Amino acid sequence: MHVLVVYCHPVETSFASALHQEVLRNLRAAGHTVDDCDLYAEGFNPVMSREERLGYHDVPAxxxxxxxxxxxxxxxxxxxxxxxxxxxxLPAMLKGFFDRLFMPGVAFDISDPANVKPMLTHVQRIAAVVTYGRPRWMAWYMGNPPRRIVTRYLKRLTGNRARADYHACYHMNVATASRLARFKQRVGEAMARFA
Incomplete structure (x- = not known):
């Protein structure tokens, strides 16, 4: 498969960066081609301009x-x-990526507003590798928006055809080195069998 990996974290020494490298290494070792989209490294601009918003429904412009x-x-x-x-x-940069990229004529067809059609039907698999500073129960209590975006919203844009996996490491603020290592290993194993 050709996998678009979208990474969003500004610090190259972060645990998120280590997870990103683990994802890349294992996907490539499994024989996938990988397009590594590092939003910070690419200088992605997350801000939708006034002109972009005014032209949001002007497909294909x-x-x-x-x-x-x-x-x-x-x-x-x-x-x-x-x-x-x-x-x-989501981090603001990633939220801006969604706001600007997942638009009419790209992610969905809104030519009939009463019957919006998904346009990412070519996407077969979706996965997310996510860290949280707070415990799982707190994320659940807050509605866990990142999980819903990955497992519901994105999946819907594929016409509910793609399988979606969500790998979350909760309560990073008190995580031990061994717990982080186990999570990183689980992520690597998941990417090694990604299909």
Whole structure:
């Protein structure tokens, strides 16, 4: 499979960075081709401009400023997201990636607003590798928006055809080195059998 890996963390020495490298290494070792999209390294601009918002429904002109990312998304058979959860949500850069890229004519067809159709039907697999500073029960209490975006929203954009996996490491603020190592190993194993 051709896998688009979307990574979002500004610090190269973070645990998220180590997880990102584990994802890349194991996907490649399993024989997948990988497009590594490191949003911070690429200088991705998460801000939707006034002009972009005004032209949001103007298909296909709306994709002009995001053309390279649209191409990368359309070539992908699978999507893997690696990111931390901040304030119980996606990091702002990743949220901006979703806001700007998952638009009409790319992620969904809204030509009939009463019958919106998914357009990412070529995507067969979705996975996320996510860290949380707080415990799992707190994420659940807050509604766990990142999990819902990956396992519900993205899956819906594939016409509910893609299988979605969510690998979460909760309560990073008190995690021991051995617990982090076990989680990293589980992520590596999941990516090694990714299909």
């Amino acid at each position: 709306n994709r002009a400023t995001m053309a390279s990312y649209v191409d990368r998304l359309q070539k992908a058979d699978a999507l893997v997201f690696c990111f931390p959860t901040w304030c119980f949500g």
